Amino acid sequence: xxxxxxxxxxxxxxxxxxxxxxxxxxxxxxxxxxxxxxxxxxxxxxxxxxxxxxxxxxxxxxxxxxxxxxxxxxxxxxxxxxxxxxxxxxxxxxxxxxxxxxxxxxxxxxxxxxxxxxxxxxxxxxxxxxxxxxxxxxxxxxxxxxxxxxxxxxxxxxxxxxxxxxxxxxxxxxxxxxxxxxxxxxxxxxxxxxxxxxxxxxxxxxxxxxxxxxxxxxxxxxxxxxxxxxxxxxxxxxxxxxxxxxxxxxxxxxxxxxxxxxxxxxxxxxxxxxxxxxxxxxxxxxxxxxxxxxxxxxxxxxxxxxxxxxxxxxxxxxxxxxxxxxxxxxxxxxxxxxxxxxxxxxxxxxxxxxxxxxxxxxxxxxxxxxxxxxxxxxxxxxxxxxxxxxxxxxxxxxxxxxxxxxxxxxxxxxxxxxxxxxxxxxxxxxxxxxxxxxxxxxxxxxxxxxxxxxxxxxxxxxxxxxxxxxxxxxxxxxxxxxxxxxxxx
Amino acid sequence: xxxxxxxxxxxxxxxxxxxxxxxxxxxxxxxxxxxxxxxxxxxxxxxxxxxxxxxxxxxxxxxxxxxxxxxxxxxxxxxxxxxxxxxxxxxxxxxxxxxxxxxxxxxxxxxxxxxxxxxxxxxxxxxxxxxxxxxxxxxxxxxxxxxxxxxxxxxxxxxxxxxxxxxxxxxxxxxxxxxxxxxxxxxxxxxxxxxxxxxxxxxxxxxxxxxxxxxxxxxxxxxxxxxxxxxxxxxxxxxxxxxxxxxxxxxxxxxxxxxxxxxxxxxxxxxxxxxxxxxxxxxxxxxxxxxxxxxxxxxxxxxxxxxxxx
Numbered sequence: 021x022x023x024x025x026x027x028x029x030x031x032x033x034x035x036x037x038x039x040x041x042x043x044x045x046x047x048x049x050x051x052x053x054x055x056x057x058x059x060x061x062x063x064x065x066x067x068x069x070x071x072x073x074x075x076x077x078x079x080x081x082x083x084x085x086x087x088x089x090x091x092x093x094x095x096x097x098x099x100x101x102x103x104x105x106x107x108x109x110x111x112x113x114x115x116x117x118x119x120x121x122x123x124x125x126x127x128x129x130x131x132x133x134x135x136x137x138x139x140x141x142x143x144x145x146x147x148x149x150x151x152x153x154x155x156x157x158x159x160x161x162x163x164x165x166x167x168x169x170x171x172x173x174x175x176x177x178x179x180x181x182x183x184x185x186x187x188x189x190x191x192x193x194x195x196x197x198x199x200x201x202x203x204x205x206x207x208x209x210x211x212x213x214x215x216x217x218x219x220x221x222x223x224x225x226x227x228x229x230x231x232x233x234x235x236x237x238x239x240x241x242x243x244x245x246x247x248x249x250x251x252x253x254x255x256x257x258x259x260x261x262x263x264x265x266x267x268x269x270x271x272x273x274x275x276x277x278x279x280x281x282x283x284x285x286x287x288x289x290x291x292x293x294x295x296x297x298x299x300x301x302x303x304x305x306x307x308x309x310x311x312x313x314x315x316x317x318x319x320x321x322x323x324x325x326x327x328x329x330x331x332x333x334x335x336x337x338x339x340x341x342x343x344x345x346x347x348x349x350x351x352x353x354x355x356x357x358x359x360x361x362x363x364x365x366x367x368x369x370x371x372x373x374x375x376x377x378x379x380x381x382x383x384x385x386x387x388x389x390x391x392x393x394x395x396x397x398x399x400x401x402x403x404x405x406x407x408x409x410x411x412x413x414x415x416x417x418x419x420x421x422x423x424x425x426x427x428x429x430x431x432x433x434x435x436x437x438x439x440x441x442x443x444x445x446x447x448x449x450x451x452x453x454x455x456x457x458x459x460x461x462x463x464x465x466x467x468x469x470x471x472x473x474x475x476x477x478x479x480x481x482x483x484x485x486x487x488x489x490x491x492x493x494x495x496x497x498x499x500x501x502x503x504x505x506x507x508x509x
Numbered sequence: 510x511x512x513x514x515x516x517x518x519x520x521x522x523x524x525x526x527x528x529x530x531x532x533x534x535x536x537x538x539x540x541x542x543x544x545x546x547x548x549x550x551x552x553x554x555x556x557x558x559x560x561x562x563x564x565x566x567x568x569x570x571x572x573x574x575x576x577x578x579x580x581x582x583x584x585x586x587x588x589x590x591x592x593x594x595x596x597x598x599x600x601x602x603x604x605x606x607x608x609x610x611x612x613x614x615x616x617x618x619x620x621x622x623x624x625x626x627x628x629x630x631x632x633x634x635x636x637x638x639x640x641x642x643x644x645x646x647x648x649x650x651x652x653x654x655x656x657x658x659x660x661x662x663x664x665x666x667x668x669x670x671x672x673x674x675x676x677x678x679x680x681x682x683x684x685x686x687x688x689x690x691x692x693x694x695x696x697x698x699x700x701x702x703x704x705x706x707x708x709x710x711x712x713x714x715x716x717x718x719x720x721x722x723x724x725x726x727x728x729x730x731x732x733x734x735x736x737x738x739x740x741x742x743x744x745x746x747x748x749x750x751x752x753x754x755x756x757x758x759x760x761x762x763x764x765x766x767x768x769x770x771x772x773x774x775x776x777x778x779x780x781x782x783x784x785x786x787x788x789x790x791x792x793x794x795x796x797x798x799x800x801x802x803x804x805x806x807x808x809x810x811x812x813x814x815x816x817x818x819x
Contacts, residue, residue, distance in 0.1 A: 084514060091510040153651050172649050176510045181651075184660055298510055300517070 039083075040076075040192050042216040050076045050225035051505035052498070053212060055199050055265055057081065058088030059175075060469025060490030060497075061231035062182035065191045066150055067498030068229070073505050075191045076223065078214050080198040080232070081260045087179030088233050089257035089441055089470070089486075092298040094175060095157070095168040096147075096491065097484035098140040106154040109166040113137055116167075123332065124480020128278060133476045135450065139492045144169055146495065150185045152178060163328050168484040199232070202268050207456070209465045226505035227464040229497045230454070231490070234442035234470040235263025236283065237295060242442075245280040252344035254288050256438045259295040266445060266471055274462075275447035275455045278474015284481040285335020288438030290345060291363045303435055304358035306334060307421050308403065309350035310392055311435075313341040316375065316384030318392065323420035326406065332481035339437040347378055349389070349432040351425045357403055365431045374430045393424040441486065443474040452497040464504050466497035513733065526736035533793050536613045552745055552786065559781040563590075563598065563774050570594045576774075579767035583698035589770050590777075598777075602784035609788030614796045621804055628807050635810075636802040640795075643669060645802075656730035665726055672719025675754070678712025698764060710761060717754035720747045739791075746791040753779045 052068040054061045057079025065077045079086050099113045116137050120127055127133030148154075153172040157165045164170075171178045186193060194216060201213035203222070211224040235241045237259045242250035270276070292301035307327050313319055320337050324330055338346045349371075368374035375385035392414065399408030401423060409422045445467070447455040452466045469490040476489055511519040567576060567590050575588055590598065639645060643666045646653065652661040686705035689695045699705050724747050727740070756776035763772045787793075 153649065155649065172651070174510070180659075293516055296510075296515065300511070 040194050040216075042219065042221050044192070045076065045194055045197075045214065045216050045223055046221045048074070050074055050223065052076075052227050052229065052501045053078065053223055053225040054229045054231060054498070055212065056088065056229075056231035056233060056469065056471075057086045057179075057193075057195070058090040058231065058233065058469065058490065059093070059178065059182070059487050060471075060494040061088075061229070062090075062179070062186060063491050063494030064229040064231055064466070064468050064498035064501070065186055066182065066189065067495045068502040068505075069186070069189045069191050069498075071499055071502035071506075073502035076225070077186065077191055077193045078197045078199055078212070078223075079193065079195045081195065081258065083195045085258065085260065086183070086195050087176065088261065090179050090490075091176045092257055092296075093178070093484075093487055094299065095164060095170040095484045096143065096487040097164075097168045097482060098143050098488060099137065100141065100144070100169075103166075106156055106169050107166055111167045113141070116140070119167075119482055120485070122329075123482050125478040127476055128478045129475050132448070132450065136476055136489055136492050139496075140488045143488065143491045143495075147171075147491070151181045153181070163326070164483055199265055199268075202228075202265070202272060204272050204462075207460060207462050209462060226508045227466065227501035229466045229468060229494075229501050230265055230269065230446070230471055231467070231469040231494060231497075232265040232471055233258070233261035233263075234283075234445065234473070235266055236261055236439045236442045238262040242439075246339070249339060249344050252436060253285075253339070254290075254292050254297065254301075254436050254438045255295045256286075256288065256292075256297055256301070256440050257295075261441070261470070263442075269446050269454065269465075269467075273456045273458075275457045275459075276444065276474075277447040277472065278443040278445055279478055280444055282443030282474055282477065282479055283335070284332060284440040284443070284477075284486065285339065285437045286331055286440070287334040287338050287346065287348075287435040289361055289363050290434040290436040292436070292438065297438070300362045301438065302331075303348060303361055303433060304331070305348045305350055305354070305361070305433065306331075308354040308357045309348040309432075310389070310418065310425065312347050312349065312380070312385060312388055314343045314345050314347075314380065316381050316388055318388055318416060319346075321416050321419055323410070323418045323422060325420075328483060332483070334435075335437045335439065336479070338435055344437055346435045347380060347432055348435060349374065349385070349425065349430065351427045351430050353423060353427050355431070361433050363433075365433055367429045367431050369428050369430070371425065371430055374432050378432050378434055389425050392418070392422075393426060396422050396424050440481075441470045441473065443477050443479075445471045445474045448472045448475055448493075451500055452493050453500075464501070464508075466501050468493035468497040520734065522734040523736040523739075526739035529794065529797070530736065530739050530742070532617070532797055533791075536617045536797070537609065537788050537793060539789055548741065549745070551789075552749065552782075555786050556778065556782045559602075559778040559785065560775070563778045563781060566590055566594055566598050567770075567774055576770035577767055578770070579765075581765060583764045584769050585697045586773055587697065589773055599781070599784075602781045606784040606787040610793065610796050613788065613793060614800060617797055617800055621800060628803060629810070632806045632810055633803060635806045636799060639802050639806070640799050641673075656726045658731055658734075665723065668719050668722035668726065670719075671715050672723065672750070675712045675715025675717070675719055676750075678708045678715060679754075679757070680712075682706075682709035682712055706761065709757065713754045713758045713761075717751055717758065720751035720754065723747055724751070742791045749779075749783055749786065749790070753783055 051073035052075045054065045054075065054077045057077060061077060065075050069075045099116050100107055100111050103109045120133060120137065155170050155172040157170045197214050197216050199212045199214045200220060202209055203211040209228050211222050212228065213220050214223050237255050239250050241263055242253065287303050287306065288297065288301040289303055304327060306322050309322065310318055311320065311322050319341060338344060366374065366377045368377055371386050371389050372382035375382040392411065395411040395414035397410055397412050399410065401407055401409050401421065403421060406420050410420060411418045411422050448467050449455050449461055452468060453461045454465045454467050455461045470486065472493060473486065473489050511517040513520055570591050571589055646666055648661060652663040653665065654661050655665050682705045685708060686697065686699065689699065689705065727743060756779050759772045760776045763769045
């Protein structure tokens with residue numbers, strides 16, 4: 021089969037094609053089939069198409085939910101040498117590497133993590149070349165203006181831009197097309213079984229890229245590792261990430277990477293929707309408040325470090341608390357220091373009333389607040405730096421921004437763990453190929469994005485890094501998958 | 510990601526449309542009651558009144574024979590209605606429209622701009638260029654998702670420019686005709702290759718093309734992102750302007766025929782109607798949006814001065 025040429029019409033708005041019917045999907049042998057429709061999948065599809073392959077992308081969700089968790093993202097973290105219109109300063113590779121090593125237990129696989137960090141430098145240029153536009157960061161963005169690059173219109177706009185680029189370049193996209201099975205012959209994936217218009221079809225290709233996300237929406241799977249606590253988790257993103265393809269890959273002998281309990285989770289408002297609440301339900305009050313559990317007791321240092329460095333650890337901490345709930349309590353001195361919570365904040369004239377309104381034991385909470393207030397050492401309060409306001413002789417301490425809770429009205433909000441995505445996934449090698457349990461690799465099966473994030477992340481998270489993983493590995497997987505297809509002609 | 514069908518259902522465009530409709534009704538007082546004068550009924554009523562007034566003046570001043578006579582060469586509009594009567598007839602709706610817009614502008618300005626001191630000529634200029642180029646309707650550079658939800662397009666911006674340019678050319682045509690008549694002493698009808706006729710023709714074609722294009726886009730746009738009352742007013746204005754442009758071009762085309770009289774009266778009625786309806790139509794968006802742009806540019810320049818420590 022001759023090397024396919026693709027058409028590109030730069031700058032003209034795309035005429036979007038009707039989604040393919042079953043006949044179109046099944047009738048031909050594709051060069052590359054991509055499983056998924058988020059950032060990693062779209063990046064892989066575009067990269068494979070750029071390399072000249074015929075590409076089919078199978079997005080499981082209906083078109084208004086296409087794009088997986090990418091819809092809720094806002095920025096990407098990449099190495100860059102100098103300040104520019106969208107980043108206020110340089111972000112060298114060494115600093116990025118130090119930041120990555122400083123979260124959780126550090127990277128799982130140092131070599132693969134190092135590659136991710138180094139390769140990120142060329143990602144913004146690649147994204148711009150495929151139509152992505154950027155914007156300067158606005159308020160409420162965790163002080164990421166130097167290290168992270170914000171795309172115009174957020175993740176949904178990013179997804180839309182990539183879909184337009186995909187249509188323009190000739191990638192064939194099917195939505196509402198879940199993959200229910202993969203067909204293997206030894207170390208080769210021969211085909212996938214995909215549902216198109218509700219009926220299963222066998223789709224064959226020379227190479228496959230799995231970019232179908234984590235399994236965070238599968239409460240049953242989470243329960244295997246977390247027990248009944250998982251029933252109290254809020255899933256921040258798409259309800260379609262139930263790990264179907266991941267389970268199939270495991271069944272076919274794919275090796276595991278990442279920790280069973282590894283995930284990126286934050287503290288979200290307990291009133292958030294069970295699925296798909298996105299960024300708006302995040303709470304930023306914690307450093308300027310005290311946090312108690314359902315028993316009215318503090319359990320962690322609310323002011324341990326600057327919020328951007330700590331926000332990703334609170335999901336896990338709240339998950340460990342009884343009932344997976346925690347409560348952030350502050351007084352009127354802290355009003356205006358953080359983005360107002362999306363839902364109404366509980367307000368009361370006294371700590372006891374606040375506790376009762378939040379269904380906590382008022383005596384326990386008053387005792388905790390009294391102990392805390394007594395331990396506060398006066399200092400000069402400065403929310404922008406690690407200031408001198410701390411507690412003395414209190415366990416757990418509050419190391420910074422500690423002020424007495426003494427000025428009514430008092431406010432509080434109930435929180436739950438919000439899971440963004442799970443890290444446990446398939447093991448890959450340096451070519452993005454999925455590695456088998458016996459250490460050999462599948463010759464034509466690649467993975468990118470959340471489904472292989474466990475190769476990089478152990479626990480803990482760095483803001484904007486999920487997209488870095490998806491873009492770096494998606495680009496690699498798509499390019500090499502096209503190469504496999506070309507070589508197999 | 511929060512747009513419908515997400516449960517948060519954040520849908521900004523119709524909210525902003527509703528806010529604009531509310532602004533218009535807050536700052537423009539309607540004399541005869543909104544319900545009676547609203548919608549197509551009000552538009553046709555105004556058109557009927559205009560036609561009647563125009564026809565009455567024509568019959569009284571010139572008579573039916575002048576109206577239907579044909580000369581074989583281009584005729585002057587003053588043969589249908591003499592100049593003083595025409596001036597008097599058009600002065601009423603023009604003054605009415607201008608007064609209504611100015612009054613609305615003053616009331617809006619008082620509420621919207623507390624610090625008028627920040628408004629300098631440079632600020633006005635920036636606002637004017639922003640209005641002319643629709644600078645803030647470019648979606649941050651990638652254009653807006655209109656009419657398609659799938660891909661962005663600059664079509665609405667370009668068609669609006671065509672429409673606005675056409676309107677300006679029609680204004681230029683009237684002004685140049687007045688200049689030719691009052692300063693140079695040349696009376697209409699003007700030859701084809703004259704400023705009034707060329708400007709008016711180009712203006713009419715541009716206006717008609719812009720209206721047709723915008724109507725076409727609107728028909729294809731998504732109902733989810735529109736606010737019903739605003740959409741109705743949009744359709745009303747575009748149809749009225751299209752009628753104005755087409756009737757004007759028809760005047761040019763029939764000026765040597767016996768139909769000239771009637772066609773001219775129809776066009777005149779369209780002009781009168783447009784002016785009478787202007788303060789209550791979507792045409793007021795020009796006023797409110799421009800003032801909002803002035804306020805925005807004033808705020809921006811004020812912030813820049815602040816940050817420079819001036």
